[in-house]
Amino acid sequence: MAGLAERGVKYISTRTVGFDHIDLDAAKNFGITVGHVTYPPNSVAEYTVMLILMTLRRMKLVMHRAQIQDFSLMGSQGSELGNSTVGIIGTGRIGAMVANLIKPFGTRVLAADPYPKAELEGIVEYVDLDTLLAESDLVTLHAPASDANHHLINADKIAKIRKGATIVNCGRGDMIDAEALISALEAGHIAGAALDVLENDLEYFHRDVRLGTIRHRNLVLLRSFPNVLVTPHIAFYTREVVTAMVEQSVGSLLEMRTDGTSPLVVRGAV
Structure with missing residues (x-):
């Protein structure tokens, strides 16, 4: 930040929703205003539904077998979404x-959120988190990043999840205690998972590490499970979203330069 301030930089806009990679305190001390972006929910929501369906239909196993010319049916029987109860944590x-x-x-949809949405009446049934975990066949996480949500799904909460349920996370990696999840997968309490994010994944995700060694223990272990899908934080990555992010980032900088602020300025960073 000191180097940017020396060059006269007064405004920064990151082309990401998250901004935990920016030292906001330093930016504030040097008088630099920080902005971020938002984007339409379609890409992540559609990707989440894809992972839900892939998990229910055991697609990691099915696709692996197809690649090695094993077209047998043993162990590949899935479940229908319409006969499942899905619990959504966070209804932003x-x-x-x-x-x-x-x-x-035809899915029964449960939801846990401190701020229920009236427009979801008739679509979701709002319940407390423990009830959602106990009654859901599949749990999907969409809560915002916060200190309160760090390891929201920990060993205690996983123990309350219905035995044989699956977990999908296209939200924030640190909402799940990965070691607790691994233990539950090994014990057979959790039937499977689909994870587009992991805690401390930035060293590897969005990079080509084919010639390197992965030293992220939880990433290595989770990838090894035949019932766990891991993708590299790619749920957001569509042509439409990338275009929107670039346009918002540039537009936000122009607003900051003209008006001194923008609706996309990070709170506490001014």
């Missing part, structure tokens, strides 16, 4: 869209 824009997308399947 993305969680709400996931609910709207899966409801037509």
Whole structure:
């Protein structure tokens, strides 16, 4: 930040929703205003539904077998979304869209959120978190990043999840205690998972590490499970979203330069 300030930089806009990679305190001390972006929920919501369906239909196993010319059916029987209860943790824009997308399947949709949305009446049934965990066949996480949500799904909460349930996370990696999840997978308490994010994944995700060694223990272990799908924080990555992020980032900088602020300025960073 000191180097940027020396060059006269007064405004920064990151082309990401998250901004934990920016030292906000330093920015504030040097008088640098920080902005971020938002984007339509469609991409992440659609990707979440895809992972839900892939998990229910055991697609990691099915696709691996197809690659090695094993076309047998043993162990590949899946479940229907329409006969499942899905629990959505967090009904912000993305969680709400996931609910709207899966409801037509005939799915029973539970939701846990401190701020229920009236527009989701008839689509979701709001319950407390423990009830959601106990009654859901599949749990999908869409809560915002916060200190309170760090390891929201920990060993205690995983123990309350219905035995044989699956977990999908396209939200924030640190909402799940990965070691607790691994233990539950090994014990057979959790039937499977689909994870687009992991805690401390930035060293590897969005990089080509084919010639390197992965030293992220939890990433290595989770990838090894035949019932766990891991993707590299790619749920957001569509042409439409990238275009929106670039346009918002540039537009936000122009607003900051003209007006001194922008609706996308990070709170506490001014």
